[in-house]
Amino acid sequence: MAMTVTRTGPAAKTAAPGSPRRAKNFKSRVLVPYAMLAPGIILFLLFMAAPIVYTLFLSFQKKKVSGLGLGKNSQSQVFAGLDNYISALTDPEFTASVLRVLLYGVILIPLMLGFALLFALLLDSRRTRAGNFSRTAIFLPYAVPAVISSLLWGFLYLPGVSPFHFVARQLGVELPSLLDPNLVTFAICNIALWGGVGFNMIVMYTSLKAVPTEIYEAAKLDGCSEVQTALRIKIPIIAPALVMTALFSMIATLQVFAEPTTLRPLANSLSTSWSPLMLVYRDAFTRNDVFSAAATSIVIAAATFIISFLFLRVVQKRAFGQEN
Amino acid sequence: MRKSFRAGAVAMLAAAAMLTAGCSGGAGTGSAAESAASDPNQKVELTYWAWAPNLDKVVDLWNQKNPNIHVTVNKQDGGDPAVTKLLTAVKAGSGAPDLIQAEYQKIPTLVAADALADLSKTSANDTKSHFPDGVWNSVTLGGEALYSVPQDTGPMVFYYRADVFDKLGLSVPKTWDEYAETAKAVHATDPEAYLGTFSSNDAGWFTGMAQQAGASWWGIDGDAWSVKVDEDPTQKVAGYWGGLVQDGVIDNKPMYTPEWNTALNTGKQVGWLSAAWGPGVLAGNAGATAGQWKAAPMPQWDAANPATGNWGGSSTAVTSQSKNVDAAAKFATWLNTDAEAVKALVTETGIYPADSAGAESALTTAPEFFSNQPDFYKVVGEAAQNVGSFTYGPNVNVTFNAYNDQFAKAAQSKQKSAFLDAVKSMQQVTVDDLKKTGFTVK
Numbered sequence: 001m002a003m004t005v006t007r008t009g010p011a012a013k014t015a016a017p018g019s020p021r022r023a024k025n026f027k028s029r030v031l032v033p034y035a036m037l038a039p040g041i042i043l044f045l046l047f048m049a050a051p052i053v054y055t056l057f058l059s060f061q062k063k064k065v066s067g068l069g070l071g072k073n074s075q076s077q078v079f080a081g082l083d084n085y086i087s088a089l090t091d092p093e094f095t096a097s098v099l100r101v102l103l104y105g106v107i108l109i110p111l112m113l114g115f116a117l118l119f120a121l122l123l124d125s126r127r128t129r130a131g132n133f134s135r136t137a138i139f140l141p142y143a144v145p146a147v148i149s150s151l152l153w154g155f156l157y158l159p160g161v162s163p164f165h166f167v168a169r170q171l172g173v174e175l176p177s178l179l180d181p182n183l184v185t186f187a188i189c190n191i192a193l194w195g196g197v198g199f200n201m202i203v204m205y206t207s208l209k210a211v212p213t214e215i216y217e218a219a220k221l222d223g224c225s226e227v228q229t230a231l232r233i234k235i236p237i238i239a240p241a242l243v244m245t246a247l248f249s250m251i252a253t254l255q256v257f258a259e260p261t262t263l264r265p266l267a268n269s270l271s272t273s274w275s276p277l278m279l280v281y282r283d284a285f286t287r288n289d290v291f292s293a294a295a296t297s298i299v300i301a302a303a304t305f306i307i308s309f310l311f312l313r314v315v316q317k318r319a320f321g322q323e324n
Numbered sequence: 325m326r327k328s329f330r331a332g333a334v335a336m337l338a339a340a341a342m343l344t345a346g347c348s349g350g351a352g353t354g355s356a357a358e359s360a361a362s363d364p365n366q367k368v369e370l371t372y373w374a375w376a377p378n379l380d381k382v383v384d385l386w387n388q389k390n391p392n393i394h395v396t397v398n399k400q401d402g403g404d405p406a407v408t409k410l411l412t413a414v415k416a417g418s419g420a421p422d423l424i425q426a427e428y429q430k431i432p433t434l435v436a437a438d439a440l441a442d443l444s445k446t447s448a449n450d451t452k453s454h455f456p457d458g459v460w461n462s463v464t465l466g467g468e469a470l471y472s473v474p475q476d477t478g479p480m481v482f483y484y485r486a487d488v489f490d491k492l493g494l495s496v497p498k499t500w501d502e503y504a505e506t507a508k509a510v511h512a513t514d515p516e517a518y519l520g521t522f523s524s525n526d527a528g529w530f531t532g533m534a535q536q537a538g539a540s541w542w543g544i545d546g547d548a549w550s551v552k553v554d555e556d557p558t559q560k561v562a563g564y565w566g567g568l569v570q571d572g573v574i575d576n577k578p579m580y581t582p583e584w585n586t587a588l589n590t591g592k593q594v595g596w597l598s599a600a601w602g603p604g605v606l607a608g609n610a611g612a613t614a615g616q617w618k619a620a621p622m623p624q625w626d627a628a629n630p631a632t633g634n635w636g637g638s639s640t641a642v643t644s645q646s647k648n649v650d651a652a653a654k655f656a657t658w659l660n661t662d663a664e665a666v667k668a669l670v671t672e673t674g675i676y677p678a679d680s681a682g683a684e685s686a687l688t689t690a691p692e693f694f695s696n697q698p699d700f701y702k703v704v705g706e707a708a709q710n711v712g713s714f715t716y717g718p719n720v721n722v723t724f725n726a727y728n729d730q731f732a733k734a735a736q737s738k739q740k741s742a743f744l745d746a747v748k749s750m751q752q753v754t755v756d757d758l759k760k761t762g763f764t765v766k
Contacts, residue, residue, distance in 0.1 A: 062761075063761050063762070064761075064762045065436075065761050065762040065763050066762070067547045067764065068544060068547060068548075068549065068718075068763070068764075069436045069718050069761070069762075069763050070432070070435045070436055070465070070718070074436070074438075075436060075437065075438075154582075155582055158581065158582060158583040159583070160582075160583035160584075160586055160587060160592075161582045161583050161586050181736060265525050265578060265580065265581065266578070266581045266582075266583070267577070267578070267581075268524050268576065268577070268578065268732040268733070268735045268736040269732070269736060270732075271728075271729040271732060271733075272725055272728055272729055273729070282725060285408065286721050286722075286725045287719075287721060287722050287725060287757070288411075288433070288721060
């Protein structure tokens with residue numbers, strides 16, 4: 001889709017004013033732009049479009065075995081119709097993983113965006129001290145890869161090696177293990193929160209910085225307090241940034257993979273199909289069934305599209321209304 | 325731009341020509357292999373994908389002695405990635421090495437994908453007498469073909485903290501009943517100490533224990549596979565461990581976690597049911613306890629008929645894309661059965677060789693971590709002779725994955741009944757997967 005857009009875009013523009021049809025003109029107005037676009041188009045086709053088309057193709061295939069399935073030509077790839085999609089959508093493990101991730105998102109997204117907004121507003125307020133340091137400190141966890149941060153947090157969660165549990169035990173308190181089945185979602189949320197607040201804060205903070213200061217001066221003259229300025233002026237103005245961070249967070253939530261995968265071997269509470277993407281990974285690389293994995297990926301991608309689209313439809317009017 | 329297009333077209337044509345040449349070369353594999361064998365002066369280049377540490381040093385010995393068959397080791401990340409890469413190369417039709425280090429449980433999967441050459445017509449077929457029957461069975465899948473030459477095995481033994489046992493006045497358990505009693509005694513003296521843990525992460529470990537009890541999870545019955553996970557031996561093992569976990573005398577946390585390492589170091593894990601390669605892991609994870617451990621035979625179900633299982637181990641296979649099957653088989657035979665090679669394997673890579681005679685002559689002094697137990701390899705060697713045979717099926721990965729998920733739930737619930745349900749689930753998932761792919765299942 002995006003490919004056709006990039007292709008027709010420059011073509012449409014060049015065709016209209018290119019009425020003096022001279023050969024030289026054709027070359028400079030048509031060939032050159034295409035030549036310049038070529039690297040992008042080729043890379044896009046190779047590394048985006050081709051894998052997507054291949055995944056679509058795979059999702060309609062399956063493995064067919066004859067006899068014992070040992071030796072030459074005993075296994076072949078055949079057309080599967082909608083089989084893979086039907087089994088993906090009726091798989092109770094898939095439904096369960098989606099529900100788990102929904103719960104995870106419901107806990108994580110409001111907390112993450114709430115903290116990010118709070119920190120952004122605090123950093124933007126006039127009375128901030130040590131702003132640069134705080135901003136870097138809050139942003140820094142985002143620079144730690146999720147696998148590394150999950151390993152670090154995993155250490156802190158394991159009761160046998162955790163300093164928190166050690167201190168609590170010295171004080172005579174027995175802390176519950178965050179890796180227990182009923183708490184493990186919070187354990188994963190915490191890692192994502194730790195890593196994600198900084199990024200979202202920077203996005204919001206940047207858009208706060210873009211607001212002309214005259215507005216604040218006017219508000220101050222009118223007797224607005226800092227809190228009132230934040231609630232009545234700053235938040236409504238940066239609403240587009242809030243929408244964008246919310247959308248990114250939702251997509252990231254649906255795609256949660258690194259944290260639960262890294263924590264899984266540490267405890268009994270996470271299955272290899274905890275999140276939808278873990279299920280895809282398990283099917284493709286543990287069970288050697290790329291066909292089911294391809295179908296499940298397509299379902300997840302489609303769902304992500306639909307959810308993002310609906311979300312934008314619902315909030316767009318409110319968030320971007322003032323711009324029209 | 326035009327010029328580069330023309331150059332590209334030429335390159336494409338050239339590539340296509342080479343591709344067809346490659347295909348026709350493949351068709352003539354047989355004759356190429358024959359001529360290589362009949363003409364000893366013909367120089368042959370072999371590539372070998374392996375992940376055992378320092379294996380290239382062992383291969384150097386071969387290269388010095390055999391200037392005409394030169395082997396290059398291509399280091400791999402591990403068993404799983406190497407298999408994934410090989411399967412991709414087989415699908416693509418080119419890119420596979422001549423030789424690959426293959427774990428026993430992966431062989432049926434590789435054979436199913438037609439990734440391995442049959443070695444039964446080569447010199448490798450004469451090595452049968454070097455290996456215990458159970459090991460030989462895993463590389464033949466119980467049939468006439470030979471898919472691989474065994475390299476190392478992991479006969480299971482019981483490692484325990486001799487100093488803690490002495491202090492508590494415990495004797496080494498010889499049967500599983502005694503093991504349960506010992507576990508109770510250890511836990512009674514210190515509520516944080518356990519004789520062992522039931523690990524939902526290590527399917528190979530549980531498989532080894534089921535094997536000891538007499539299980540063989542797959543079988544070939546004419547043109548059909550049979551799946552025998554949910555049967556008496558495995559149910560017995562699962563029920564036994566479920567009971568111990570339910571009583572709280574055995575820990576329910578996975579192995580190979582920072583927590584487990586700490587427990588090994590601080591003496592909260594007093595024993596470990598593991599394999600011949602255990603000393604390396606203990607030295608790495610519990611270095612502070614060197615000289616305090618001892619190895620003993622596995623506790624037995626029937627003391628009159630000692631048996632043990634296998635945890636881990638790998639073999640040397642020749643791939644179906646190799647154009648020099650005979651030369652590759654010759655190398656695989658040398659690597660795993662020649663006395664000098666086996667000795668080098670032991671000293672350089674630290675494996676426990678599958679070759680019985682080689683193991684006996686190469687493994688004379690105990691590993692450093694067990695310097696307090698001079699007869700270490702006598703204990704392990706006897707265990708190696710008692711490994712029963714076990715047939716792996718074409719979807720081991722699915723079964724092992726089901727083990728991880730189902731036994732994680734069971735271990736967490738600490739209910740004996742949940743352990744038995746987990747076995748049932750493993751059977752169900754395995755059979756469903758086979759049927760879904762179109763295998764005939766009996």
